[in-house]
Each structure stands twice: as structure tokens, then as C-alpha cells.
Amino acid sequence: MIMPGEPALFISCGIFKEEIEYLISKNKFKDRVIFLDAALHVNYDRLQASLVDALEANRTKGVALKVLYGHCHPKIMEILGRYGATRLGAGNCLEAFVGHDEIERLNNEATSFFLSAGWINSWETMFEAGKKDFDFDFRSMFEHYKRIVVFDTGVIPLNEDKVKKFSEFTGLPVERMSITLDHLIGLLEDL
Numbered sequence: 001m002i003m004p005g006e007p008a009l010f011i012s013c014g015i016f017k018e019e020i021e022y023l024i025s026k027n028k029f030k031d032r033v034i035f036l037d038a039a040l041h042v043n044y045d046r047l048q049a050s051l052v053d054a055l056e057a058n059r060t061k062g063v064a065l066k067v068l069y070g071h072c073h074p075k076i077m078e079i080l081g082r083y084g085a086t087r088l089g090a091g092n093c094l095e096a097f098v099g100h101d102e103i104e105r106l107n108n109e110a111t112s113f114f115l116s117a118g119w120i121n122s123w124e125t126m127f128e129a130g131k132k133d134f135d136f137d138f139r140s141m142f143e144h145y146k147r148i149v150v151f152d153t154g155v156i157p158l159n160e161d162k163v164k165k166f167s168e169f170t171g172l173p174v175e176r177m178s179i180t181l182d183h184l185i186g187l188l189e190d191l
Helices: 014-025 038-042 044-057 076-081 093-098 100-109 117-121 123-134 138-142 160-170 182-190
Strands: 008-013 032-036 064-068 112-116 147-152 174-178
Touching: 008 014, 008 038, 008 044, 014 032, 014 038, 014 093, 014 117, 014 182, 032 044, 038 044, 038 123, 044 064, 044 076, 064 076, 093 100, 093 112, 093 147, 093 182, 100 112, 112 117, 117 123, 117 147, 117 160, 123 160, 138 160, 147 160, 160 174
Parallel strands: 008 032, 008 064, 112 147, 147 174
Antiparallel strands: none
16 A cells, blocks of 8 residues: 655646556555656656646645656656756656566567557547648557557446557557566555
8 A cells, every 4th residue: 555755746648647546446556646647758848838737737845746648748857856856766657567578588589569458448539640640640659569468357347349440540459468467556555
């Protein structure tokens, strides 16, 4: 169970929303959390603006600001430094679920594009935001991958239609990997 030494406020990417709410419901997480839109990472300007707004609005003496983002913005450490905020000890949300070593191990088996259940259930919304902002062809992202690996915590039901559409969109097979929330809990405790 996460027992903070001082009052804390977590500002989190929305990709963790269901898992964090599940941990709260099981009394394994007790701090306040503000969730930002999960699709912000497709636009650095919007991500920075939203993160700065949340940090600015919640800067309170005696409250530790803790941010549940990886290296999702090139200036994230600079941004957090201005507010004395700390960041999750993972490069991205997928590493937060299983760890860097497991990502490397799976990639050594076959070059993989990793997703969480929340990510795959909302991939169309995220890609639409990127297409709207940058007219980016997301299909081109998948040319060098051999498979899609979805980390399934069991917290979020997978939308099978979205899984099938994503496989068709990318031309890649989708493999599910059941995982626990233990790695994420450990990172939250260390934060």
C-alpha cells in the first residue's frame, strides 16, 4: 500500500485512469489524482500547456507534486523542475506496467509495438488527434514492427472490435500478455 510521507497530488496521463481508480477502489492508493487527456502526447505543445496548467493550478505549499508521465515531452524534466515535481521512474506508460527489461526481452523475441488495454481501446481517438494536428500517416509507423503486444491487466475489458481494427490497420498480429499491476504499484511507492 502506498503510504506517502507528506500530502501528495498526482497529475497523471489519462492512460492510467482505470488502473489508478482500480487501485483506489482496492485501498492500494490513497492520494488525490488529476487525470489529463491521454491523447495529449501526440502534440507536444498541448501536452506542455496542459501539464503546466495543472502544475500551476495545484502548486500548494506542503503538497508534493508527482507526475505520472514518462519521457513523453522532450522538456518534461525542465517543466517539472520549475515546480519541484517528481516524475514516474519509467520511460513511458508501457515500461510503467512491466519495466524496461521486460520491454527489451519481448523486443528481442520480435520487434514489437506495445500497447496497454486503455491505449488500444482508444487508439482511433489518439490517431485522429495526430492526423488533425499534423496530417500524419500513422500506418507508416508500423513498417518495421513484427507484432503488436497488448499488456492486459484485467482491469479494462479489451474491445475486441478495436483490437481487430488495429490489427487490420497496422497489418500486424496482436498478442495479449496478461500482467499484474505490481510493477506500477512499485513505481508509485518509489515516487
